[in-house]
Amino acid sequence: MTTWSRIVGTGGYLPANLVSNEELAKKLDTSDEWIRARTGIRQRHIADPKQGSSDLALEAARIALESAGMKASDIELIIVATSTPDFIFPSTACLLQDKLGAKGCPAFDIQAVCSGFVYGLTIADKFIRSGQYRSALVVGAEVFSRIIDWQDRSTAVLFGDGAGAVVLKADSMPGLMASVVHADGSQSGILSVPGNVCGGKVIGSPFLQMEGQSVFKFAVRVLEESGREVLAQCGLQPSDIDWLIPHQANVRILEATAKRLGIDPSKVIVTVDQHANTSAASVPLALNCAIRDGRVRSGQKVLLQAVGGGFTWGAVLVQM
Ligand code: UT7
Numbered sequence: 001m002t003t004w005s006r007i008v009g010t011g012g013y014l015p016a017n018l019v020s021n022e023e024l025a026k027k028l029d030t031s032d033e034w035i036r037a038r039t040g041i042r043q044r045h046i047a048d049p050k051q052g053s054s055d056l057a058l059e060a061a062r063i064a065l066e067s068a069g070m071k072a073s074d075i076e077l078i079i080v081a082t083s084t085p086d087f088i089f090p091s092t093a094c095l096l097q098d099k100l101g102a103k104g105c106p107a108f109d110i111q112a113v114c115s116g117f118v119y120g121l122t123i124a125d126k127f128i129r130s131g132q133y134r135s136a137l138v139v140g141a142e143v144f145s146r147i148i149d150w151q152d153r154s155t156a157v158l159f160g161d162g163a164g165a166v167v168l169k170a171d172s173m174p175g176l177m178a179s180v181v182h183a184d185g186s187q188s189g190i191l192s193v194p195g196n197v198c199g200g201k202v203i204g205s206p207f208l209q210m211e212g213q214s215v216f217k218f219a220v221r222v223l224e225e226s227g228r229e230v231l232a233q234c235g236l237q238p239s240d241i242d243w244l245i246p247h248q249a250n251v252r253i254l255e256a257t258a259k260r261l262g263i264d265p266s267k268v269i270v271t272v273d274q275h276a277n278t279s280a281a282s283v284p285l286a287l288n289c290a291i292r293d294g295r296v297r298s299g300q301k302v303l304l305q306a307v308g309g310g311f312t313w314g315a316v317l318v319q320m
Pocket of ligand 1: 216
């Protein structure tokens with residue numbers, strides 16, 4: 001009998017500090033009108049300086065476990081997708097495991113920037129489908145506010161902090177129907193934090209740098225391609241999808257992707273207006289929101305999509 005993985009619980013966490021566009025406009029040469037018109041973003045949550053990605057991950061993971069009716073000790077694999085880990089090492093996944101009070105199961109981080117959650121979900125699915133593990137916790141957690149140059153209006157307005165989590169369980173029914181992941185390292189220069197720590201100093205830049213328009217064009221192209229690829233694997237058409245949940249970077253990217261795929265805009269889950277771009281946390285946060293507000297329901301088909309630095313991208317088709 002085929003083993004599939006199913007999403008049996010989701011959780012999300014957003015730090016309490018809510019920063020509006022107007023507040024940013026007091027410190028930067030920008031405006032609420034510009035930010036809303038070019039990105040759709042209205043606000044973002046910013047973590048307290050004492051909170052690391054593992055703290056945000058813990059809150060989201062607890063909610064996901066509760067909604068799955070499971071304890072941390074029931075989890076056989078922990079994957080955390082983050083580009084803003086608490087430390088160089090140990091991994092944020094190991095810190096999360098300890099904070100959850102679990103021990104012994106494998107725990108590791110994925111570094112695929114905004115695509116990290118889709119990469120992590122794909123890996124966890126393979127472990128479950130192979131029969132090696134019966135359950136997995138996959139978390140996207142980020143404090144991008146720490147790697148933003150708050151003087152740079154072209155990037156500072158775009159990002160926020162948060163965490164989203166899902167619990168996967170082995171099942172005789174799908175579940176994760178198909179997934180694809182890709183990368184093109186030749187595009188590493190258009191979105192990067194080109195810094196390193198060496199001999200106690202930061203070498204290079206510790207701040208996010210981006211060629212906005214190149215990223216925009218690349219993102220729309222690969223989101224369409226990977227969406228079609230994963231649908232083709234299942235012999236489905238875009239019209240068979242109940243909900244499209246793309247990486248939440250810019251509402252114009254979401255709209256363009258839906259248009260290219262021929263998916264009605266009413267089927268696109270949008271949280272970028274509320275959360276801004278939370279990198280690896282954006283897709284699980286959006287999924288969690290849409291489950292909690294009753295839009296995404298059991299039995300529906302949901303196309304999760306991500307694209308980010310590397311460049312990396314991917315898509316997962318899920319039957320809820
Ligand atoms: O997770 C993936 C990461 N990133 C993305 O997906 C982002 C992809 N790119 C984008 O979303 C868009 O390219 C941006 C939102 C970053 C920029 O929008 P755009 O429509 O491509 O604007 P632009 O870069 O062409 O800039 C237009 C103008 C420029 O002024 P001039 O040269 O026309 O005088 C910018 O200097 O807007 C100016 N500008 C701003 N003005 C007010 C740039 N940032 C701001 C700002 N406020 N925050």
